[in-house]
Structures are given as structure tokens and as C-alpha cells.
Amino acid sequence: MPANKKYLTSSPWQRFAKISAAILGGMIVSVLFHMALASWFDHVVVIITSTFSVFILWAILMVLAFLGKNGWKIWGFYLLASIVFGAIFYFGNQTHPIV
Template sequence: MPANSKYLTSSPVQRAIRLLTGFVGGYLVTTLLHLIAAAYISKSVILITFTFSGFIIWAVLFIVAYIPKKAWQASLTYFGVTGVLALILFFTNTYNSVLS
């Protein structure tokens, strides 16, 4: 059964933004989550975990990028989460280096 055309976007720019948001934003969020975990847990354990869970989390985030009605909402959300996770990683590494 074909998709209902009223739910599909007709703009190729919107499609490209969603695709890039899902691909790049999902990858950045997934990687930052695992890097933050690596700051607290053994790096070898996180590397093995990332091998399996990284693709699953990335695929879910790729699909979630298509849920909002507007592409800019998904982009803003993903890159906002990326910024917050990057700050957490920065301060985590700074705090851990002071303790060492």
C-alpha cells in the first residue's frame, strides 16, 4: 500500500535536511554517549559495547529524525543534544584529569 501523499514532504531540501540530521546527528549523539560512558567505565568494555549497541542506537536515532513535522525541529534537537553531551564530555574529562 503506497504512502499517503499528504504526509510526504515535497521539498527536496527538507528531505536532505532530515537525511543529514538523522545520519550525522544520530552518529554524533551515539558516539558522544559512548565516549561519556568510556570516561567512567573501562575503555575496552565500552569499545566492545559500542561495536554492538552503536549501530542499534544510531539506527533508532536515524528513524526518530523523521518524527517531527518540520525538519529544522529535528536538526535543532539533535544538535542541541550534541552540544549538551559535548559539554558533559568536556567537563567530565577536565574533572577526571584534575583528579588524576
């Protein structure tokens, strides 16, 4: 049974934004989140745990990217989250440098 046409994205740019946000944006946010955790907590434990939790978080973020109406807003949210996690990672490395 085919999908209902009214629920499909008609614009190719919106489709591109959603797909790229789901794949690239979700992975960037997932990895930066775990890097931020590793800079503040025991990095060995976080890295070992992240082998599974990065994939789970990435899958959740992929689903969330397709639930949104506007793909560019999803990209904006993912970029904002990446900047926040990148700042946490940066300041975590400044205060807790890994030897």
C-alpha cells in the same frame, strides 16, 4: 502500493534536513553519547560495548528523525544533545583523565 502523498514531505529542504539529520546527526549523537560514557566509566568496557550499541542507538535516532514534522527542529535537538554530551565528555576528561 505507493505511499499516500499527504504523508510525504513536499519541500526538498525539509527532505534534505531529515535525511542529513538521520544520517549525520544520529551518528554524531550516538558517538558522543558513548564517548561521554567512556569518560566517566571504565573506558575499555564502554568501547567494547559501543561496537553494537552505537549502531542500535544510531538506528533508533534515524527512525526518530523521520517521525518528526520539521527536519530543522530535529537538527536543533541533535545539535543540543551533541553539545550536552560533548560537555559531559569534556568535564569527564578533566576529572578522570585517561592515562
